[in-house]
Amino acid sequence: MSDGKLVGIVLVSHSAEVASAVAELALGLVGGGPAVPVAAAGGTAGGGLGTSAELVVAAAASVDRGAGVAVLTDLGSAVLTVKALLAEGDELPANARLVDAPFVEGAVAAVVTAATGADLDAVQAAATEAYGYRKV
Amino acid sequence: MLDADFFRRWMTATASSVDREADRLTALDSPIGDADHGSNLRRGFTAVSAALEKEAPETPGAVLVLAGRQLISTVGGASGPLYGTLLRRTGKALGDAAEVDEEGFAEALRAGVDAVMQLGGAAPGDKTMIDALVPAVDALPDGFGAARAAAEQGAEATTPLQARKGRASYLGERSIGHQDPGATSAALLIAALADAGAEAGGE
Numbered sequence: 001m002s003d004g005k006l007v008g009i010v011l012v013s014h015s016a017e018v019a020s021a022v023a024e025l026a027l028g029l030v031g032g033g034p035a036v037p038v039a040a041a042g043g044t045a046g047g048g049l050g051t052s053a054e055l056v057v058a059a060a061a062s063v064d065r066g067a068g069v070a071v072l073t074d075l076g077s078a079v080l081t082v083k084a085l086l087a088e089g090d091e092l093p094a095n096a097r098l099v100d101a102p103f104v105e106g107a108v109a110a111v112v113t114a115a116t117g118a119d120l121d122a123v124q125a126a127a128t129e130a131y132g133y134r135k136v
Numbered sequence: 137m138l139d140a141d142f143f144r145r146w147m148t149a150t151a152s153s154v155d156r157e158a159d160r161l162t163a164l165d166s167p168i169g170d171a172d173h174g175s176n177l178r179r180g181f182t183a184v185s186a187a188l189e190k191e192a193p194e195t196p197g198a199v200l201v202l203a204g205r206q207l208i209s210t211v212g213g214a215s216g217p218l219y220g221t222l223l224r225r226t227g228k229a230l231g232d233a234a235e236v237d238e239e240g241f242a243e244a245l246r247a248g249v250d251a252v253m254q255l256g257g258a259a260p261g262d263k264t265m266i267d268a269l270v271p272a273v274d275a276l277p278d279g280f281g282a283a284r285a286a287a288e289q290g291a292e293a294t295t296p297l298q299a300r301k302g303r304a305s306y307l308g309e310r311s312i313g314h315q316d317p318g319a320t321s322a323a324l325l326i327a328a329l330a331d332a333g334a335e336a337g338g339e
């Protein structure tokens with residue numbers, strides 16, 4: 001289990017604004033629970049659209065409390081960059097994991113679940129379950 | 137035998153070629169992609185050249201691992217992790233030998249191409265860089281020149297295909313009739329291999 005430490009969440013989007021807004025949305029829905037470490041890694045280091053491996057690595061390091069790090073991504077290069085970093089072996093925290101989930105809904109589920117003190121498996125399961133939420 | 141100098145020349149030749157062809161790559165990426173393939177790869181390979189000059193890795197494997205790492209870090213688009221994985225996995229497959237023979241290199245490059253297919257989930261015929269890389273690896277036992285020709289043919293053969301991966305796949309049938317920019321840049325990478333080989337033969 002997490003020994004009182006919360007799972008960290010990293011949100012990787014092609015857009016800095018999308019990543020930070022989704023982080024803000026998810027944290028806003030937590031309510032009065034403990035503060036979940038959430039970091040946004042959006043856009044390129046130069047402020048453009050795309051994915052920056054440096055921003056992802058820094059974000060993951062900043063939210064690692066020893067209980068695991070769940071990384072959620074949006075499209076294309078965000079997914080591939082995180083997968084490539086995980087394959088590198090030593091770039092992301094040892095307990096970091098790419099979570100297969102819809103970006104907005106998955107982020108909310110992950111952050112709310114992490115705020116309960118749940119472990120990484122439970123956070124991942126909650127985020128992935130968001131795929132099953134039908135709107136029509 | 138191929139030594140670290142050969143692999144440095146390969147990367148430097150790729151950087152020159154990408155720099156020269158960046159506008160064409162971006163033009164190919166305009167109708168079916170987000171019009172940044174040339175500028176992204178130029179930024180990546182410029183970083184590769186700078187890193188190789190600064191760190192001067194001593195083995196073929198170390199040259200490619202360093203180059204791959206730079207691409208993953210600096211490109212910003214999907215071609216970064218894809219080309220980065222190609223070079224890094226090829227480099228790792230080469231191990232820490234000071235020199236490799238052409239047969240060993242062909243095997244390592246195939247491992248690299250397999251890793252790219254696994255990462256991106258693309259297969260031959262999906263209108264991606266794989267359509268140039270797989271024929272090149274298949275032809276490599278016949279020499280670098282054969283690999284170059286196979287990669288170029290593979291890239292040209294993407295024109296009538298419908299994209300099934302990446303940004304272009306959203307266009308459906310409208311992706312037909314355009315040569316794939318990723319297959320085109322992959323053909324440049326393989327052509328640079330032939331250039332590096334020709335330079336070795338001329339020494």
